Amino acid sequence: MFIVAVVGSKKSGKTTAVETLVRGLTRRGYKVATFKHIPEARFTMDTKGKDTWRHAKAGARTVISVAPNELTVIRKVDTTKYSLEQLVAECEEDVEIIILEGFKKLIGQNLAVPKIVAAKTTDEVLEASGYYRPILALVGSIPTEAAKPKIPYVDVLKEPEKLVDLVDQKASFLLKENGNAKKD
Amino acid sequence: MFIVAVVGSKKSGKTTAVETLVRGLTRRGYKVATFKHIPEARFTMDTKGKDTWRHAKAGARTVISVAPNELTVIRKVDTTKYSLEQLVAECEEDVEIIILEGFKKLIGQNLAVPKIVAAKTTDEVLEASGYYRPILALVGSIPTEAAKPKIPYVDVLKEPEKLVDLVDQKASFLLKENGNAKKD
Numbered sequence: 001m002f003i004v005a006v007v008g009s010k011k012s013g014k015t016t017a018v019e020t021l022v023r024g025l026t027r028r029g030y031k032v033a034t035f036k037h038i039p040e041a042r043f044t045m046d047t048k049g050k051d052t053w054r055h056a057k058a059g060a061r062t063v064i065s066v067a068p069n070e071l072t073v074i075r076k077v078d079t080t081k082y083s084l085e086q087l088v089a090e091c092e093e094d095v096e097i098i099i100l101e102g103f104k105k106l107i108g109q110n111l112a113v114p115k116i117v118a119a120k121t122t123d124e125v126l127e128a129s130g131y132y133r134p135i136l137a138l139v140g141s142i143p144t145e146a147a148k149p150k151i152p153y154v155d156v157l158k159e160p161e162k163l164v165d166l167v168d169q170k171a172s173f174l175l176k177e178n179g180n181a182k183k184d
Numbered sequence: 185m186f187i188v189a190v191v192g193s194k195k196s197g198k199t200t201a202v203e204t205l206v207r208g209l210t211r212r213g214y215k216v217a218t219f220k221h222i223p224e225a226r227f228t229m230d231t232k233g234k235d236t237w238r239h240a241k242a243g244a245r246t247v248i249s250v251a252p253n254e255l256t257v258i259r260k261v262d263t264t265k266y267s268l269e270q271l272v273a274e275c276e277e278d279v280e281i282i283i284l285e286g287f288k289k290l291i292g293q294n295l296a297v298p299k300i301v302a303a304k305t306t307d308e309v310l311e312a313s314g315y316y317r318p319i320l321a322l323v324g325s326i327p328t329e330a331a332k333p334k335i336p337y338v339d340v341l342k343e344p345e346k347l348v349d350l351v352d353q354k355a356s357f358l359l360k361e362n363g364n365a366k367k368d
Contacts, residue, residue, distance in 0.1 A: 015235045019242040026243035033246035034239040043251035045229060045236070045258075051199045051285065052229070055218040058203040059210035060283075062217035064274055066263050067227035073257045073274050074229075079250050090248055090257050099244075101235065 001088065002171035005100040005107050006139075007132060008118030013140040013156065017118055017163065018101050020156050024164030025097055030171065033095040035087060037102030045074060084110065097171050108132050114170060116163070117151075137166055185272065186355035189284035189291050190323075191316060192302030197324040197340065201300055201347065202285050204340050208348030209281055214355065217279040219271060221286030229258060268294065281355050292316050298354060300347070301335075321350055 006017045018034060025032050046053040046063070055063045056076060063074045084106055091098060100107060107113040114136040117128040122143055129135065129151070138153045154163045190201045202218060209216050230237040230247070239247045240260060247258045268290055275282060284291060291297040298320040301312040306327055313319065313335070322337045338347045 015238050018235075019238050022239060022242035022244045032244050033248065034236075034244040035248045035250060036236050036239065038249055038251040041252050043249075044254055045249050045251075045256040047231065051202075052218075052220050054199050054203050055206060055220065055283075055285075058206035060206045060216050060218040062275055062279060064217065064219045064271070065222055065227075065229050066219060066266070066271065066287075067222040067229075068225050068264050069260060069262060070228055071259045071261055071263050071266075071274070072229040073259075075255045075257075075276070076253065077255055078253060079255050080252050082250070082255075087248070087250065090255065091246055092259070095246060099239075101239070103250075 001091070001095060001098055002167075002174045003084075003088070003098045003100065003107075003113050004116065004136065004167050004170070005103060005113050006116045006118060007102060007104055007108070008128070008140060009120065009124055012118035012120045012124065014101050014118045017116055017139045017156050018099055020160040020163055021099055021116075021167055024160060025167065025171070028164070028168060030168075031094055031096045033091045033098050035098065035100045035103070037100070037104075037106075039102075045072075082106075084113075096175060097167070104131075116167075136170070137163060139163065185275070185279060185282055186351075186358045187268075187272070187282045187284065187291075187297050188300065188320065188351050188354070189287060189297050190300045190302060191286060191288055191292070192312070192324060193304065193308055196302035196304045196308065198285050198302045201302055201323045201340050202283055204344045204347055205283055205351055208344060209351065209355070212348070212352060214352075215278055215280045217275045217282050219282065219284045219287070221284070221288075221290075223286075229256075266290075268297075280359060281351070288315075300351075320354070321347060323347065 006014045008014050022032050052063050052065050061076050065072045114134050115132045116137050118140040119125045119142045120140050135151050138151050139156050190198045192198050206216050236247050236249050245260050249256045298318050299316045300321050302324040303309045303326045304324050319335050322335050323340050
């Protein structure tokens, strides 16, 4: 599996970058899964008052909804100590590319996970450049003068395929390498 | 694992019965998971417009949200051919009791899954008696004259512990049996 993360401040364009990657990589034949980090305590994906919400409220540690085209597993667990490996284990084995949205602390310094940084100010670009490694690309509506470090800047809305290319190259290289390793 | 199902027509009191069981069994120390069957096509647990919803819309086959106290896995899969075993496999291994809400076709005739039937008319009671087996109890606001078959009727709101007792007895018997089997 190839893992890439899209990180950055609120409203910096992270989700737009993730959408672009998911759409482009899926079109190119990859099986893609996404992870979204939600920092809010007491968050639930469920909707207040729904049957499944009532199940969880009553104390069910796991609530699973089974619709014809969707299976959802809600686990009431403490994820604050989870490792990247534990998260990845939640994916089906045939997933080829995982795109993380957020997870700054978990993967910020992890050299095996390239980061796409979304930013909206020069300060954000500078701060990110000091914190994240490696950075694969910059995205977001950053001022022109900020877009001049050695990191490639991609205007996701104008040239979405450029961002997809960057990830595709890295992913195909890694997946091929792993494929070969298996054959040895 | 002990599996029990709460079945019945819409607004018959299924979720209230499930809540009662989850609350009572959890209080008695059981680890409980629930499954909710959702017949609607194109259903999603997610909320339109949210980041995770956008990930799925873009084509992610699996979308995972990670909040401090909740991990949710949304799989975009065709569940219509799933077996009970495949569903149960989605639960953590330490779950002791699974409560199904709905799943009429999947478990209606499965003798290993006792059913609690929620009903609101005499006709519903008769129909359920002909279809489901085995039936552990009747619940819901059924008319007095309907509550006279050989199946115990429980007024969930007035005597919740009576329903919990029925499931607790069955579950503890099965879990003990399995426990003993393992020791042999």
